[in-house]
Amino acid sequence: xxxxxxxTFVLKIANLVGTGYTVAxxxxxxxxxxxxxxxxxxxxxxxxxxxNMSTQTIATLTLYGNTGAVCGTEDITIDGxxxxxxxxxDFPACVxxxxxxxxxxxxxxxxxxxxxxxxxxxxxGTSFDEPFTQRMVWxxxxx
Amino acid sequence: xxxxxxxICALITMLWASPALADNTTCANAEPxxxxxxxxxxxxxxTGAGTGETFFKTQLRAGxxxxxxxxxxxxxxxxxxxxxxxxxxxNTTCGTPxxxxxxxxxxxxxxxxxxxxxxRSP
Numbered sequence: 001x002x003x004x005x006x007x008t009f010v011l012k013i014a015n016l017v018g019t020g021y022t023v024a025x026x027x028x029x030x031x032x033x034x035x036x037x038x039x040x041x042x043x044x045x046x047x048x049x050x051x052n053m054s055t056q057t058i059a060t061l062t063l064y065g066n067t068g069a070v071c072g073t074e075d076i077t078i079d080g081x082x083x084x085x086x087x088x089x090d091f092p093a094c095v096x097x098x099x100x101x102x103x104x105x106x107x108x109x110x111x112x113x114x115x116x117x118x119x120x121x122x123x124x125g126t127s128f129d130e131p132f133t134q135r136m137v138w139x140x141x142x143x
Numbered sequence: 144x145x146x147x148x149x150x151i152c153a154l155i156t157m158l159w160a161s162p163a164l165a166d167n168t169t170c171a172n173a174e175p176x177x178x179x180x181x182x183x184x185x186x187x188x189x190t191g192a193g194t195g196e197t198f199f200k201t202q203l204r205a206g207x208x209x210x211x212x213x214x215x216x217x218x219x220x221x222x223x224x225x226x227x228x229x230x231x232x233x234n235t236t237c238g239t240p241x242x243x244x245x246x247x248x249x250x251x252x253x254x255x256x257x258x259x260x261x262x263r264s265p
Contacts, residue, residue, distance in 0.1 A: 005233065007202070025184070
C-alpha cells in the first residue's frame with residue numbers, strides 16, 4: 001500500500017471461521033531509492049524499471065531536486081515481467097534543478113520492482129549508473 | 144540463612160503484582176508492530192460481530208510503499224479450514240478502512256501465492 005498521509009495506522013486481522021488459531025503478521029517497507037541523477041549540459045538521465053512479479057503493478061516514480069523538493073512524479077503501470085523507462089529530462093522542473101535523486105514505490109512484495117538510473121552523455125561518450133536499492137532489508141521469515 | 148533469603152526472593156517474585164495487560168482484541172488495545180518485523184498472535188474464533196479479531200498498530204509515512212501479510216503458520220490441513228481478512232485503518236478508532244488507489248488487496252501476488260487459500264494482504 002502507498003499511504004497518502006503519515007502517522008499511526010491500525011491493522012485488523014479478522015478470523016472468518018469459528019475456530020481459533022495462531023497467525024503470523026509481517027510488515028515491510030518496499031520503497032527503493034536511487035541517490036543521483038544529473039541532467040546538466042548535454043547529459044541525459046534515464047530511469048529503467050522492471051516488474052519482477054507475474055502480475056501487473058503500479059509503480060510511482062518520484063524525482064527529487066537536489067534540495068529534496070519533488071520536481072516530478074508519475075504513476076507507471078507495468079505488466080508482469082514487463083519493463084519500461086522514463087527520461088528525467090522530460091520533467092522541466094528537474095531539468096531546472098540540474099541534479100537530484102529518485103524514489104520508487106509500488107504495490108507488491110519486497111523485490112517486486114528492479115530499477116536503475118543511467119546518466120549518459122552522448123557527446124562526451126560518458127555514462128554512469130545509480131541503481132535503486134530498497135530502503136528496508138528483507139530476509140527469510142522465521143515462523 | 145541463604146536458603147531463607149532465596150525463598151523470600153522467590154516469594155516476592157511470585158507475589159509481585161504484574162501489570163494488567165489487555166489483549167489486543169480491540170482497536171484501542173492494538174499492539175505495536177514495527178515495520179520490518181513479524182508478530183505472532185492467537186486469533187480467537189469468530190462467534191459474532193466484533194469477535195475473532197486482533198489488532199496491531201504501526202507508523203507509516205506518506206510517499207512510501209509497504210506490504211502487510213498474514214498467514215497461519217501452524218495450521219495443518221487436518222486441523223480445519225482457516226480464513227482471515229486484513230484491513231488497514233488510518234487512525235486508532237478503526238472507523239473506515241483504507242481503500243481505493245492507495246491499497247491493492249491480493250491473495251495471489253508472488254511469492255505469497257502459495258498461501259493464498261488462507262491469506263489476504265493489502
